[in-house]
Amino acid sequence: MQYLVSVIYDASDLATPEEMAAIDVFNDGLIAAGHWVFAGGLAAPGSATVIDNRGEEAILTDGPFVESKEFLAGFWIIDAADLDVALKLAAAGSKACNRKVEVRPFR
Amino acid sequence: MSGADVREVITQVHREEWARVVASLTRRFGDLDIAEEAAAEAFGAAVERWPAGGVPPNPGAWLTTTASRKAIDRLRRESKRADKHKEAQVLYDDDPPEPAGAIDDDRLRLIFTCCHPALAMQTRVALTLRMVGGLTVPEIARAFLIQESAMEQRITRAKAKIKAARIPYRVPSAADLPARLSGVLTVLFLVFNEGYLATGPGTDPVRPGLTAEAIRLTRVIRALVPADGEVAGLLALMLLIEARRTARVSAGGELVTLDEQDRRAWDAELIAEGHRLVRERLATREAPGRYQLLAAINAVHTSAGDVRDTDWSQIVALYDQLVRLDPSPVIALNRAIAVAELDGPEVALAAVDRLADRLAEYHAFHATRADLLRRLGRGDQSRAAYDKAIELTRNTAEAASLRRRRDQLGLALRGSFSMIMKGRVG
Numbered sequence: 001m002q003y004l005v006s007v008i009y010d011a012s013d014l015a016t017p018e019e020m021a022a023i024d025v026f027n028d029g030l031i032a033a034g035h036w037v038f039a040g041g042l043a044a045p046g047s048a049t050v051i052d053n054r055g056e057e058a059i060l061t062d063g064p065f066v067e068s069k070e071f072l073a074g075f076w077i078i079d080a081a082d083l084d085v086a087l088k089l090a091a092a093g094s095k096a097c098n099r100k101v102e103v104r105p106f107r
Numbered sequence: 108m109s110g111a112d113v114r115e116v117i118t119q120v121h122r123e124e125w126a127r128v129v130a131s132l133t134r135r136f137g138d139l140d141i142a143e144e145a146a147a148e149a150f151g152a153a154v155e156r157w158p159a160g161g162v163p164p165n166p167g168a169w170l171t172t173t174a175s176r177k178a179i180d181r182l183r184r185e186s187k188r189a190d191k192h193k194e195a196q197v198l199y200d201d202d203p204p205e206p207a208g209a210i211d212d213d214r215l216r217l218i219f220t221c222c223h224p225a226l227a228m229q230t231r232v233a234l235t236l237r238m239v240g241g242l243t244v245p246e247i248a249r250a251f252l253i254q255e256s257a258m259e260q261r262i263t264r265a266k267a268k269i270k271a272a273r274i275p276y277r278v279p280s281a282a283d284l285p286a287r288l289s290g291v292l293t294v295l296f297l298v299f300n301e302g303y304l305a306t307g308p309g310t311d312p313v314r315p316g317l318t319a320e321a322i323r324l325t326r327v328i329r330a331l332v333p334a335d336g337e338v339a340g341l342l343a344l345m346l347l348i349e350a351r352r353t354a355r356v357s358a359g360g361e362l363v364t365l366d367e368q369d370r371r372a373w374d375a376e377l378i379a380e381g382h383r384l385v386r387e388r389l390a391t392r393e394a395p396g397r398y399q400l401l402a403a404i405n406a407v408h409t410s411a412g413d414v415r416d417t418d419w420s421q422i423v424a425l426y427d428q429l430v431r432l433d434p435s436p437v438i439a440l441n442r443a444i445a446v447a448e449l450d451g452p453e454v455a456l457a458a459v460d461r462l463a464d465r466l467a468e469y470h471a472f473h474a475t476r477a478d479l480l481r482r483l484g485r486g487d488q489s490r491a492a493y494d495k496a497i498e499l500t501r502n503t504a505e506a507a508s509l510r511r512r513r514d515q516l517g518l519a520l521r522g523s524f525s526m527i528m529k530g531r532v533g
Contacts, residue, residue, distance in 0.1 A: 001273050082275040083225060084283075105272045 001105065002037060002079055003086040005093055008100040009073035012044055019098050026096035030078060035089055041074035073099065077106075113158045116166070121150055124167040125241030126327070128174050130213030133276055139220070140266045141178050143238060149174035214239065215331045216276050218324075222291045223274045230265045231294045232301075237262055239327075240320050250301065250317055291328065292341050292398065295321050299345050303352075318349050336388055340399030343384035347405035350377035361511060362504040366414040378409045400429045419448040436465040444475055452482040470499035474509060481516055489516055 015023065030036040045064040052059045064071065076093060080086040086103050094101045108116070125146065132142035149170045163169040221234040233251070236242045242250075248258035268274070279287040302317025325342045332338055354372040357363050385406040388399050395403065404425045411417040426442035440462055447455030456479040459472070466472035477492035493513035500506050 003272075082273045083223075084275050084279070086272075087225065103272075107271070 001081065001086075002077055003083075003090075004104045004106065005076040005078060005086075005090045006072050006102045006104065007041075007074040007076075007093075007097055008070050008102060010070045015041070015097060019096070022096040022098075026093055029092075030076070030089070035078045035080060035085075037077040037079050039074070039076040042072060045071045070100075108162065110158050113162060114154075116162050117150070117153055117157060120153070120166045120170070121241060122323070124170055125150070126214045126217060126239045127167060128170050129238055129241075130217040131171055132174055132178055133217060133220075134213050135175065136178050136182070137276070139238065139269055141181060142174075143266075145174040145178035145181065146170070148177040152177075212331050214327060215278050218291055218328065219278055219287060220269060220274055220276050222287075222294045223269070224287075224290055225272065225274060226265055226268065228294070228297070230261055231290075232297055233258060233261055234265050235294050235324070236298065236320065240324060242320065246316075288328075288332070288335065289337065292325075292337060295325050295328070296341060296345075296398075298324070299348075303348060318345070318352065321345060322349060336391065336393055337396040337398050339384050339388055340396060340402045343381045343388075343402035344398050344405060346377045346381035346384070347402060347409050350374040350381065350409065356504050360504055360507060362502070362508040364508065365408060370412060370414075373409065381409070382406055395428070397429065397433055400425055400432065404429075417448070419445055423449050436462045437469070437471075440466060440469075440472055440475060447479060447482075452479045455479055456483065468499065470496045470501075470505070472496075473499065474505075477509075477512070481512075486516055 027036065027039060030039075048064040050061040050063070050065045052061075074097070078086060078089055080089060083103070083105070086105075090101050090103045128146045128149065129139075129142045132145055133139050136142060152173050153166070153170065157163075218235065218239055221238050222231045226234065229251075233247050236247050236250075237244065244259050244262060245255050247262075248255040251258070278284070299318050299321035302319075302321060322342070322345050325338065325345060329335075329338050329342050350373050351365075351368060353374070354368040354370070355363055381402065385399075385402050388395060388402075404422055407418050407421050407425070422445045423442065426438070426445055429438055430442060440459060443455045443458040443462075446458060456476070459476055459479060462472060473492045473496035477489050477496055480486075480489035480492055490513060493509055493516070497506050497509045497513070500509065
């Protein structure tokens with residue numbers, strides 16, 4: 001069972017060296033225990049472009065699809081037996097990157 | 108057996124077996140929705156067949172078998188439609204089987220799933236009442252004064268989340284158990300409190316259905332984890348409060364405070380059982396938790412045949428222990444009420460006033476201040492505090508009681524009655 005662990009943040013600063021080091025330790029643990037699927041950090045929401053090609057031609061819009069104070073700053077995709085395991089991992093991830101996270105199952 | 112007798116049997120079997128049937132089907136089919144629907148259909152079949160065919164020798168087994176068949180029928184229908192039903196066979200429990208004697212009861216798994224911390228508190232309450240308590244959706248909607256369709260939607264969403272996010276169907280590991288069990292007790296105490304001090308205009312001030320249901324579910328948990336002190340404490344607490352239920356509301360629909368209650372109307376049997384549980388916990392010499400201390404406080408109150416015989420120093424000592432465990436302002440407020448009886452209203456008022464910042468929106472804070480100010484002869488301030496308490500309370504019987512006390516205040520002052528009113532405990 002795979003879960004998306006989204007990192008939620010509301011400022012433009014990047015992870016500090018301490019946070020990066022903690023994230024590395026956390027990632028190593030994920031890999032060692034077989035939970036790792038994928039992870040990545042995202043550039044600021046202002047760098048996003050929305051494309052809608054359902055009509056005649058592709059329409060481009062500058063900026064993210066939803067403007068909000070909080071945005072997706074990065075994510076993990078983890079493999080876990082059930083939500084209890086996923087929540088424990090996500091709690092450790094939140095501690096490591098020092099940000100709020102959201103856990104959402106894949107279908 | 109007459110039709111009425113059979114209906115009586117079905118009601119009783121429903122009370123005793125509903126959770127077991129839902130729990131065992133959830134375990135077998137790995138799907139709460141299927142389990143709930145099949146259990147409801149099986150009880151429907153019992154209502155149809157038992158009056159004519161007779162009650163089977165083992166009603167629980169009959170219901171489980173019938174419900175399993177209904178579930179398999181539904182899965183076959185769905186597999187024909189969607190051509191995939193394997194996933195319904197998935198069990199979320201991949202723990203090795205627990206050794207005999209360990210906590211192992213499907214109902215316990217069910218309770219932990221319904222009270223999972225990833226669900227909103229209101230959802231946990233509703234789901235527990237539906238899946239474990241066997242209340243119908245309309246019954247739960249009525250109890251919480253929300254639209255049936257909204258309650259239906261809340262429960263449906265919860266079942267969908269449990270399935271999609273794979274909330275596990277198992278008893279938490281030993282390391283997580285205390286915290287998770289404490290979460291379950293919170294849900295049960297919420298159900299009890301809603302029955303005990305119902306909120307909302309136009310509602311019955313007390314809803315015995317909910318208090319009885321909370322007590323019944325706590326008994327189930329107690330039977331499953333008999334060594335847990337807080338489970339015993341919560342059960343004792345509920346019993347000792349429930350024992351006073353009939354004395355708590357007057358014929359006129361007004362809340363009667365503890366010091367004014369007719370103690371002969373208290374339920375002696377419930378009190379005896381509550382006291383037994385409290386003594387049992389004392390005998391273990393383990394450090395008591397929050398519910399055990401609250402139960403002990405209620406045991407002291409219910410040991411006094413007359414309010415004047417109340418051992419206030421014992422109650423204050425128990426509150427001192429409780430404050431160390433739970434520094435919440437509400438506990439401090441209740442401690443101050445006991446202090447008023449021991450050290451007088453002036454000392455108590457000083458303690459209460461220190462809580463003003465944190466309890467400004469809490470009706471009991473203002474009601475307590477009003478009573479203390481009245482006892483100190485500060486009529487105008489007392490009246491203002493009663494007004495504020497009446498404005499804030501959401502319980503109709505309590506509002507009536509507060510209005511009466513406020514209006515008596517006027518009488519007492521105008522008629523310069525001597526202080527005929529003594530302290531009230533709440």
